[in-house]
Amino acid sequence: MSEDIGNGDDVGTRTRALVLGAIGVVYGDIGTSPLYTIKQTFGVHGAPPTTTNVLGVLSLVFWSLILVVSVKYAGFIMRADNKGEGGIMALTALAQRSVRSSQRARWWIVVLGLFGAALFFGDGVITPAISVLGAVEGMEVLAPGLAHWVVPLAALIIVGLFAFQNRGTGKVGAVFAPVMILWFLALATLGIWHVAQHPAVLRALSPYYAIEFFAQARWTAFFTLGTVILAITGAEALYADMGHFGQKPIRWSWFGFVLPALVLNYFGQGALLIADPKAAENPLFLMVPPVLLVPMIVLATAAAVIASQAVISGAFSVTREAIQLGFLPRMQVRHTSHEQMGQIYLPWINRMLLVLTLAVVVGFRSSDNLGAAYGIAVVGTMTIDSILVMIVFRRMWNWSRARVALVGILFLFVDLAFLTANADKVEHGGWFPLVLGTVIFTLMATWRRGRELVVREIKHGGLALEPFISSIVAHPPLRVPGTAVFLTANQEGVPHALLHNLKHNKVLHERNVMLTVETVDTPIAENDERVGVEPLGDDFYRVTLRFGFAEDPDVPNMLETVTNCGQPFDMMDTTFFLSRESIVATDRPGMALWRDKLFAFMQRNAIPATAFFQIPGNRLIELGTQVEI
Incomplete structure (x- = not known):
């Protein structure tokens, strides 16, 4: 009996730890939304802060949190897990698996998934910028004369944040949960204080006031949705971080702690605006008693850094998954923890995000200016999530058409309303995530298509493997001791490295292995699918090693x-041979010449496959081959 109780206690302790961890990591983005959502909605270029408008906006914020975060993500999308993993790449792989019979459908799913991932990188740039700017702008409330220090201080914090990435999130992860718990408690306390002074603001819990707002304000109300979307930025983190914390801890932390704290704070800001419309210039910090303003600015900055850290770590994870699935060139991946596989650091991505984030801070200069850019990036990813998850519901879970249509119409009605409301913000900053997303999408699509063309050319110009082995048996060359492993993407052809070795060295090893490394569309490959071996005779073998897209391939x-x-x-008796392709851009059919040149540039700057597959350099022989595409 005592053992059972102990096991139950262990499970309860672990669940509580996961709930606290989820509060610290998952909700950093959406948790810092109160810094700028109401401020942007009723700011200089926003709606007038009349009582009717305030109640209408609060009702829109509340029901957005319920419909999008609570119902859509926590209720439905989190059920579409790819063996426990979530996120745009995991969902794309899951949707692809559900339509394997249709090449055209798979192509469209890949396009949607790639653009969703590209917009996520835009989120990784904008979140640190808008969160840190929104927090540091509290200095303007403390002392208006400090306004000119906002951008330099925000840039300094961002440089420090990215400089710390190579040490890993584990060193600061222990303080994430306590800081975010304190932040949400501060939000809730401030909200309760102001709601208590004007309890009539709670009427906005009814959707009637959102409808009345639209009936009276019409187009003003509709375009207000473009700033209301900021209240749900980070909703996709519930799904993306599911593999780290699990569904139940994320849901419990959301419904039991985070959602009430956010609602109370938003309604507190609304109560303040009804009492003092001039507070619209920065309602969150104007809620704070003057004596507590400095601690609140410090706490807000800490929360903004944590929100940024979570998004940056997510960008690292998405990049690794995209590399494994063949959408990006191989990059250096460093592990920053011996215990946690998910704690990784990609130097090139870190530098890219730092440069772009600093450019955004210097270029936009305020959280108000960044609001338009942020909204489009978020709602674009959410819309793609809705489309992909409907494919999974219908094709993999066999939901009826009526059920899929009912859920899909609800999701897309909300998503497209937000998307349309942001259309007028394209020229005011919304162009940035669209341009950045298009560039990243082009890079990923070019790499994927280029690799397909390279494999096609190798197959077209290669010799068939089995007749080659038969000729070897008939006319055996000199065999030397040991094992030769030839890495090849063409399982049916003779690797170029094998031909070069036989032509120039006039020898073959005793055992020759044609090795192909594949990435499956699940986070971790099953044990029974990891290795495939096919004897070809005369000590020739065809071996396939399979890894999941969230694994590091250790060949x-x-x-x-x-x-x-x-x-x-025996690795000391094994030599690896690899053909390193040198890409020559031509005007052959396949891709435009500029894309051929772009692919060749990406290929030259990718780290070698041997380093990516953790093959020791002292056991490796690389032979060059030229491929025209």
Whole structure:
């Protein structure tokens, strides 16, 4: 009995730890939205802060939190997990798996997934900028003369944030939860204080006031949706971080703590605006008693840094998944923790995000100016999530058409309303995530298509493997001791490296392995699908190693587990051969010439496959080959 109780206590302790961890990591983005949402809605270029408008906006904010975050993400989308993992790349892989019979459908899913991932990178640039700017702008309330220090101080904080990335989130992860819990408690306390002074503001819990707002303000109310969307930025984090914390802890922390704190604070800001419309210039910080303003600015800045950290870490994870799935060139991936596989650092992505984030801070200069850019990036990703999850509901879960249509209409009605309301903001900053997303989408699509063309050319110009082995048997060359492993993407052809070795060195090894590394469309490959071995005769073997898109491919370690390939693998007696392609851009059909040149540039700057697959350099022979595309 005591053992059972102990096990139950252990489970409860772990669940509580996951709930606290979720509060610290998952909700940083949406938790810092009160810094700028109401401020933008009723600011200089926003709606007049009349009582009717305030109640209408509060009703829109509340029901957006309920419909989008609570119903759509927590209620439905989180059920579409890819073996426990979430996020745009995991959802794309899941949707692809559900339509394997249709090549055209798979192509459209890839396009949607790539553009959704591209917009996520835009989120990774804008979130640190708008969160840190929104927090530091509290200095303007403290002392208006400090306004000119906002941009330099925000830039300094952002530089420090990105400089710390190579040390890993583990070193600051321990303080994430306490800081965010304190932040949400501060938001809730301030909200309760102001709501208590004007309890009539709670009428906005009724959707009637949102409808009345639209009936009276019409187009003003509709375009106000373009700033209301800021209240739900970070909603996709519930889904993206599901693999780290699980569905129940994320839902419990949302409904039991985060949602009430946010609603109370938004309604408190509304109560303040009804009492003092001039507070629209920065309602969150004007809620704070003057004696507590400095601690609140410090706490807000800490919360903004945590929100930024979560998005940056997410960008690292999405990049690794995109590399594994063949959408981006191989990059250096460093692990910053010996215990947690998910804590990684990609130097190139970190530098890119730093440069772009600083450019955004210097270029836009305020959270107000960034609001338009942020809204389009967020609602674009949410719309793509809705489309992809409907495909999963219909094709993988076999939901009826009527059920899918009912849920889909609800999701898309809300998403498209937000998207249309942001249309007028394209020229005021909304162009930025669209341009950035288009550039990143072009890079990913070009890399994917370029790799397909390279494999096609290799297959077209190569020799068939099995007749080659038959000729070797008939006319055997000199065989030398040891094992030769030839990395190849063409399982049916003779690797160029093998031909070069035989032509120039006039020898073959005793055992020759044609090795292909594949990435499956699940986060972690199942044990029974990890290794495939096919004997080809005369000590030739075709071996396939499979890894999940959230795994780091360690080829030598995996080969040492292979037992049905003749004798066991001894890395000290194994030599790896790799053909390193040199891409030549031509006007052949396949891609435009400029895309051929772009792909060749990306190929030259990708890290070698051997480094990515963790193959030791002292066991490697690389042979060059030229490929025209």
